[in-house]
Amino acid sequence: MPMSTRSIIWFRRDLRICDHPALLAAIAESDEIVPVFILDPKLIKTAGSKRLAYLGQSLRLLDESLDNKLHVIAADQIDALKQLQQKYGASNVHISAEYEPYGAKRDEAIEKAGIKLIRTGSPYAVAPGRVLKPSDQTPYRVYTPFYRAWLAHGWRKPAEKPKDIAAVTPSKDERNFPDWRLPDGTVLTPAGELNAIERFKYFQKNGLDNYDEARNLAGIDGTSKMSAHLKWGEIHPRTLLAPLGQSKGHEVYRKEIAWREFYADVLFNNPHTESDYYAPQFAKMRYDPPGDKFKAWCEGKTGYPFVDAAMRQLVSEGWMHNRTRMVVASFLVKDLHLEWQLGERFFREHLVDYDVASNAHGWQWTAGCGTDASPYYRVFNPIEQGKRFDENGDYVRKYVPELAHLNGIEAHEPWEVLDGYIKDYPERIVDHATERLESLARLDEIKASKPLPPTK
Numbered sequence: 001m002p003m004s005t006r007s008i009i010w011f012r013r014d015l016r017i018c019d020h021p022a023l024l025a026a027i028a029e030s031d032e033i034v035p036v037f038i039l040d041p042k043l044i045k046t047a048g049s050k051r052l053a054y055l056g057q058s059l060r061l062l063d064e065s066l067d068n069k070l071h072v073i074a075a076d077q078i079d080a081l082k083q084l085q086q087k088y089g090a091s092n093v094h095i096s097a098e099y100e101p102y103g104a105k106r107d108e109a110i111e112k113a114g115i116k117l118i119r120t121g122s123p124y125a126v127a128p129g130r131v132l133k134p135s136d137q138t139p140y141r142v143y144t145p146f147y148r149a150w151l152a153h154g155w156r157k158p159a160e161k162p163k164d165i166a167a168v169t170p171s172k173d174e175r176n177f178p179d180w181r182l183p184d185g186t187v188l189t190p191a192g193e194l195n196a197i198e199r200f201k202y203f204q205k206n207g208l209d210n211y212d213e214a215r216n217l218a219g220i221d222g223t224s225k226m227s228a229h230l231k232w233g234e235i236h237p238r239t240l241l242a243p244l245g246q247s248k249g250h251e252v253y254r255k256e257i258a259w260r261e262f263y264a265d266v267l268f269n270n271p272h273t274e275s276d277y278y279a280p281q282f283a284k285m286r287y288d289p290p291g292d293k294f295k296a297w298c299e300g301k302t303g304y305p306f307v308d309a310a311m312r313q314l315v316s317e318g319w320m321h322n323r324t325r326m327v328v329a330s331f332l333v334k335d336l337h338l339e340w341q342l343g344e345r346f347f348r349e350h351l352v353d354y355d356v357a358s359n360a361h362g363w364q365w366t367a368g369c370g371t372d373a374s375p376y377y378r379v380f381n382p383i384e385q386g387k388r389f390d391e392n393g394d395y396v397r398k399y400v401p402e403l404a405h406l407n408g409i410e411a412h413e414p415w416e417v418l419d420g421y422i423k424d425y426p427e428r429i430v431d432h433a434t435e436r437l438e439s440l441a442r443l444d445e446i447k448a449s450k451p452l453p454p455t456k
């Protein structure tokens with residue numbers, strides 16, 4: 001009887017079975033697949049407890065979709081893959097291609113160790129590095145022209161769901177599902193491919209048509225909440241792009257997906273910007289040491305209600321609304337005069353949707369040292385932003401119990417009402433108007449009214 005052929009599918013940040021070209025390639029090539037997830041100690045060390053709890057749930061749900069055939073191995077990646085190759089006589093290891101610095105280097109090292117990786121697809125609609133300026137074939141540094149070229153480049157339609165998945169059965173010692181518990185008092189969006197699909201359907205029905213307006217309002221459920229699902233590849237961006245039409249809401253949603261792709265492209269072309277300045281002259285700016293100001297920011301005790309609500313949302317849900325991500329980032333850099341990397345690291349620890357490119361460049365964009373093409377230096381006003389994007393104060397009341405007794409917009413300005421501080425809400429740690437001017441003065445010292453092109 002002929003021996004059955006096997007190939008390994010190594011899951012990393014593609015924890016799904018639908019619209020998964022690498023999985024299809026592995027299935028097409030063999031009689032049985034060997035599905036595996038390897039617990040990477042380096043990534044585990046930097047992921048906070050919320051992200052780990054989410055990952056643990058996602059792995060269990062992927063395992064269910066694979067009929068309980070997922071190998072979960074805690075070992076060095078090269079050793080684990082070589083062992084599986086030997087055990088199952090599987091020479092090829094199928095993967096979704098990786099482009100961010102750590103993953104790309106890891107895969108190179110694995111190939112150098114003699115393991116054949118077959119790359120099919122990536123976590124993006126258009127792989128980083130593909131969209132280039134037609135004039136000189138260099139990468140884009142500004143979002144809007146990138147978006148036009150990305151759109152013109154286009155992408156494939158979603159891949160078919162596999163009809164049948166024949167997989168080998170792992171042994172008990174290859175089923176090391178981690179028992180990562182959610183910290184007390186935290187609530188996360190449910191993980192897994194089926195939850196991603198269900199939530200996207202819900203958003204299509206209830207949110208997509210008004211997305212252009214609703215996406216900015218922090219106090220309502222107006223965004224898709226796809227970020228954690230995209231981070232872990234429980235859904236592919238192609239699947240999200242496929243049903244979009246030409247209406248305003250759909251167009252703005254496509255543009256947001258494109259931001260994720262733009263930042264991945266920028267990081268691919270400038271890997272040092274994961275932790276270093278995109279516009280290098282900003283490294284010379286005068287910054288303050290962290291100390292108590294940073295502590296107050298982390299704890300959501302700055303005395304600015306919109307900032308504090310957002311920071312508490314981050315810590316309790318592992319997610320923060322995009323509007324408030326910008327507000328708290330601007331506050332850290334431009335009101336507290338701290339370096340963006342401090343905030344970036346705090347986000348990295350707490351976000352379930354942490355994405356190296358979107359986080360580093362979301363921070364740099366807001367700090368003024370990134371890809372923002374605006375001709376002026378933005379300093380978000382944390383009070384006006386709150387009054388505009390949480391006009392009923394619902395967001396503040398939800399996350400800051402010390403202000404829950406205040407009505408409507410009063411929640412944004414407890415200093416304006418007599419009973420504003422009766423529940424021990426902290427006083428403002430800095431004065432925004434003064435710090436805005438200080439920030440502009442420090443900008444003047446480095447003579448950079450807007451970011452200069454990056455060094456490559």
Ligand SMILES: Cc1cc2nc3c(=O)[nH]c(=O)nc-3n(C[C@H](O)[C@H](O)[C@H](O)COP(=O)(O)OP(=O)(O)OC[C@H]3O[C@@H](n4cnc5c(N)ncnc54)[C@H](O)[C@@H]3O)c2cc1C
Nearest residue numbers: 223224225226227256257260322325354355358359362363
């Ligand atoms: C300082 C800062 C840090 C950020 N860190 C991250 C991060 O670590 N991981 C992350 O996924 N996003 C990050 N973002 C982007 C954005 O805030 C989140 O993607 C968004 O809030 C996720 O919620 P959603 O899925 O409901 O978004 P939706 O509004 O429904 O958007 C749909 C998808 O588009 C993409 N997207 C939307 N806005 C952006 C954006 N500004 N930049 C890049 N992609 C975007 C995301 O993949 C998102 O899931 C950051 C933004 C800032 C300002």
